[in-house]
Amino acid sequence: MKRRENGGSTANALLGLLTLKPMSGYDIRALTERSIGHFWSESYGQIYPGLRLLEKEGLVEKMTKQSAGRPEKNVFSLTRDGRERLKAWLDLPPVHEVPRSELLLKLFFGHHAPEGANLRHIEAVRDAHQQGVEIYKTMERRLKLEEAGDPQLPYWLMTLSFGRHRSQALVDWANESLDQLRVLEKKKKSAKK
Amino acid sequence: MKRRENGGSTANALLGLLTLKPMSGYDIRALTERSIGHFWSESYGQIYPGLRLLEKEGLVEKMTKQSAGRPEKNVFSLTRDGRERLKAWLDLPPVHEVPRSELLLKLFFGHHAPEGANLRHIEAVRDAHQQGVEIYKTMERRLKLEEAGDPQLPYWLMTLSFGRHRSQALVDWANESLDQLRVLEKKKKSAKK
DNA sequence: GGGTGCATGTAATGGGTTACATGATTCT
DNA sequence: AGAATCATGTAACCCATTACATGCACCC
Numbered sequence: 001m002k003r004r005e006n007g008g009s010t011a012n013a014l015l016g017l018l019t020l021k022p023m024s025g026y027d028i029r030a031l032t033e034r035s036i037g038h039f040w041s042e043s044y045g046q047i048y049p050g051l052r053l054l055e056k057e058g059l060v061e062k063m064t065k066q067s068a069g070r071p072e073k074n075v076f077s078l079t080r081d082g083r084e085r086l087k088a089w090l091d092l093p094p095v096h097e098v099p100r101s102e103l104l105l106k107l108f109f110g111h112h113a114p115e116g117a118n119l120r121h122i123e124a125v126r127d128a129h130q131q132g133v134e135i136y137k138t139m140e141r142r143l144k145l146e147e148a149g150d151p152q153l154p155y156w157l158m159t160l161s162f163g164r165h166r167s168q169a170l171v172d173w174a175n176e177s178l179d180q181l182r183v184l185e186k187k188k189k190s191a192k193k
Numbered sequence: 194m195k196r197r198e199n200g201g202s203t204a205n206a207l208l209g210l211l212t213l214k215p216m217s218g219y220d221i222r223a224l225t226e227r228s229i230g231h232f233w234s235e236s237y238g239q240i241y242p243g244l245r246l247l248e249k250e251g252l253v254e255k256m257t258k259q260s261a262g263r264p265e266k267n268v269f270s271l272t273r274d275g276r277e278r279l280k281a282w283l284d285l286p287p288v289h290e291v292p293r294s295e296l297l298l299k300l301f302f303g304h305h306a307p308e309g310a311n312l313r314h315i316e317a318v319r320d321a322h323q324q325g326v327e328i329y330k331t332m333e334r335r336l337k338l339e340e341a342g343d344p345q346l347p348y349w350l351m352t353l354s355f356g357r358h359r360s361q362a363l364v365d366w367a368n369e370s371l372d373q374l375r376v377l378e379k380k381k382k383s384a385k386k
Numbered sequence: 387g388g389g390t391g392c393a394t395g396t397a398a399t400g401g402g403t404t405a406c407a408t409g410a411t412t413c414t
Numbered sequence: 415a416g417a418a419t420c421a422t423g424t425a426a427c428c429c430a431t432t433a434c435a436t437g438c439a440c441c442c
Contacts, residue, residue, distance in 0.1 A: 009401095010401080010402090013298055016301070016302040024421075025423085039291065043404080044422080045404075049423085072421080074422080083305075087307055090306035093314060094296040094298075094299050096318070100202075107352055108209070108229055108348060109212065110345075112209075112280060113280065113283035113284065117284045121286060121287055125289070151304055155301060155302070155304055158300055165363070166366075169359055172358060173355050173358040217393075218394070235430095236431055237432095238430065239430065266393070267394080
């Protein structure tokens, strides 16, 4: 039995993804980017060894698939044990960790920054999250059409809504902060003269 | 020269903190929790070796301090080079990494969760962030009084405002999602009967 | 005598990304 | 001819937390 100190988020993410359909490591990587990419990421260095561990524990099953003119593919699917393990994990309260933000770290020391740096950084996040809001909205519309009727749809939409709320909050914050910064920088300039 | 692949956030966080006043590793740890704890964390395992590296590079200076009835203290202060290094780093655009959220991961697979689990998880974040909003507000009020006149105050307030905006967004999102979840769970129950 | 706070540090461990190695096929 | 996509995997690193080891002083 392998110890998993952190609750095995990665392992369970793999199990979760395999509920969608049987997949290879390669498939999983591609899918994560399109589906849960805005709040989760997995790299090959995690996925391939992870799948092997899960197989050893009997939580997933490997089947080798041959397709015409394609490399061989190792397709994994959930076992009954795997499904149960996932369910048990979903029941546990998610561990919350304080996200590290380099932006805020820099802003906290903003008084020592070269002129204009703070403004530039915040403008960048405002632009990024303004785009973010639009992206979330179009994704929500698309999902509602494409996956209509799927019992999982409401949950997927909630994660998108989360992203939209967060991005919108950051846009609002950025605009407020930019106003204040502009006043500050003006004061600094006039004080210098 | 030591390679620092990630831009040396930790090293620069240490430099930044030492602009506030000369401090020991122990002081730094204590201060981080109270000041930048809501978006950054440093552990002893990072701080002590980090300070040594910075000393070797000539970016900080160590002075040993003896106090009556206290253990010996290694107090570090910024050098001119350290100040410059910090300034250069502040100028660079902050690297943004997608924060991993175990909550969203679980919610994405919420259809497979045991009854009530999703509601429980979201209620917990709602409560936590509702508290968060209040904490940020009182911290803002306190800072404005205690640090009135400090040229760094506006920057510190902006980081608090960030936290408040984000927490408020999460509360709003949580309440929306809880409404939807309650409808969903009711449907599931009546479908079972 | 025992808990708490001050103070410094290392070792073990865990979790994760990036770069590399390999090689076929398909599209331009 | 060369780029892109499909596909699997490992090794080297980096970053970070946790637990541990040590010890004094102060208060209850």
